[in-house]
Amino acid sequence: MLPTLRRILRGLPAYLWSGWGAACSLLFLLAAWEALSAHYGDLILPAPLATAQRLAELHGSGRLGAELLVTARRASAGLGLALAAGSLLGLCAGLSSTVALLARPLITLLLGTPPIAWLVLALLWFGMGDGTPVFTVFVACFPIVFAGALQGARTLDAGLRDMARACRLPWGMRLREVYGPHILSYLFPAAITALGSAWKVVVMAELLASERGVGAALAVSRAQLDTAATLAWVVAVLGCLLCVEYGLLEPLRRELERWRENTR
Amino acid sequence: MTPPRTDGHLRARGLEYAWRIHPVLQDIGFDLREGEVLALLGPSGCGKTTLLHLCAGLLDLQEGTLENTFARPAMMFQQPRLLPWQNARDNIALSLRAQGVPRGRAREAAQGVGLQLGLDALALDAWPHALSGGMQSRVSLGRALVTRPDLLLLDEPFAALDIGLKAQLHELLLGFRDEQATAMLMITHDIMEAMRLADRILIMAPHPGRILYEHAPARRQAARDAAWIHAETARLLEVPVVRSCFELPGAAPAPRGAQAPRAFSC
Numbered sequence: 059m060l061p062t063l064r065r066i067l068r069g070l071p072a073y074l075w076s077g078w079g080a081a082c083s084l085l086f087l088l089a090a091w092e093a094l095s096a097h098y099g100d101l102i103l104p105a106p107l108a109t110a111q112r113l114a115e116l117h118g119s120g121r122l123g124a125e126l127l128v129t130a131r132r133a134s135a136g137l138g139l140a141l142a143a144g145s146l147l148g149l150c151a152g153l154s155s156t157v158a159l160l161a162r163p164l165i166t167l168l169l170g171t172p173p174i175a176w177l178v179l180a181l182l183w184f185g186m187g188d189g190t191p192v193f194t195v196f197v198a199c200f201p202i203v204f205a206g207a208l209q210g211a212r213t214l215d216a217g218l219r220d221m222a223r224a225c226r227l228p229w230g231m232r233l234r235e236v237y238g239p240h241i242l243s244y245l246f247p248a249a250i251t252a253l254g255s256a257w258k259v260v261v262m263a264e265l266l267a268s269e270r271g272v273g274a275a276l277a278v279s280r281a282q283l284d285t286a287a288t289l290a291w292v293v294a295v296l297g298c299l300l301c302v303e304y305g306l307l308e309p310l311r312r313e314l315e316r317w318r319e320n321t322r
Numbered sequence: 323m324t325p326p327r328t329d330g331h332l333r334a335r336g337l338e339y340a341w342r343i344h345p346v347l348q349d350i351g352f353d354l355r356e357g358e359v360l361a362l363l364g365p366s367g368c369g370k371t372t373l374l375h376l377c378a379g380l381l382d383l384q385e386g387t388l389e390n391t392f393a394r395p396a397m398m399f400q401q402p403r404l405l406p407w408q409n410a411r412d413n414i415a416l417s418l419r420a421q422g423v424p425r426g427r428a429r430e431a432a433q434g435v436g437l438q439l440g441l442d443a444l445a446l447d448a449w450p451h452a453l454s455g456g457m458q459s460r461v462s463l464g465r466a467l468v469t470r471p472d473l474l475l476l477d478e479p480f481a482a483l484d485i486g487l488k489a490q491l492h493e494l495l496l497g498f499r500d501e502q503a504t505a506m507l508m509i510t511h512d513i514m515e516a517m518r519l520a521d522r523i524l525i526m527a528p529h530p531g532r533i534l535y536e537h538a539p540a541r542r543q544a545a546r547d548a549a550w551i552h553a554e555t556a557r558l559l560e561v562p563v564v565r566s567c568f569e570l571p572g573a574a575p576a577p578r579g580a581q582a583p584r585a586f587s588c
Contacts (some may be wrong), residue, residue: 223380223401317408
């Protein structure tokens, strides 16, 4: 544990320094936004500063945090359920070639069904409460995670499996050190893709089917033709996504997949 | 600490094996005793690896009997089969940890074996994909040796190594055998390597794989110099049945089935 912590702390300055590239591209985006805003005017596209000001107002009134919290809670509930069910069922399906064969067309169907169709169904089933966005997020993320876990279980290396048997590795060790890292290398990218979908889908679900959350706030700002507030909410959601991605998932991915680096 | 010696042997009688309807092995029989080095020679596809996997318990027996009384068998595969997410040291330590040895002690032992095999600290810290083919082979050999096995099953262990390193590892393996009476069943394509290391050489013919010739080099390993090995190899390659096994130019087809009793030479 201690060496891992030491390694992470040692790598922190380099990681933060590597953020300059991302900061650079974001600043380019801001510049383009500013230019477009100057061209089209505040009603169509408010300037970044005006949006930031609106964001600060929302923060000051306490709405920003409260609505983000509601959205984050729904997104994480749906994503958490999808991760748990998707990885478990995906692994089980991957262990049998027959089940994997049967599951494939179903996954294609699930992946191809637009979330908006599920949303309408969910509205009928769960009404305007938390259930609708959580279910929609779950159903949008589940096939992504399921496919990742299935692929991971299907591609287990028979050579490594024989090696584990020849070395008489106990079952716990086999799962932890032979099968686990392999499956994780498939599951982790799937989970990151699912996270992106979860945020998008939850906002969409709230926009159409909820009175709370960022999506509902977006619906209000649209009704009031408040473009600055709309952009402020979008910026807030994207900011959260960037924080989770670069503050948590990317460092975690680097730590878990250190072995992919070219060290020599 | 030298582990206790076990009065081990590996005895195969009438082994037959088939992939679906294709016979791979036919009437295989041999004995391997404690401290003995047995080399299996034969052309590609003659079932040597299948035979080794049967001995390792990785394939289920179909016909015949296989009695293995060795307590600590270890195997080195044809491909290194290293865990890509563990560095070389941890890969070597893996088989020791499988026996319940704590990680720290297993790593220390792995370091010692790695150094013996010519892997420095930098190589032991590296991920497998960053190592050359020869280094990966040595890590794989280290993983087999670190448990101080009483039976070593080796599938072309030195195929990816240069001749200098090969010679060093030959010495190391023989030293290991003298010190711990480890029995070795080794597959190789290199007749001179078999002549250098083996107490007995079994030569197999393909389609289906069967043992047609057995050769026991006259000298002890310590007395086998390069000139003797070259001369003996040349003599072995003049034996008609050996030429047939390898389907060398001008050789008669290898005898089949009941007409193929095993020939011996010493």
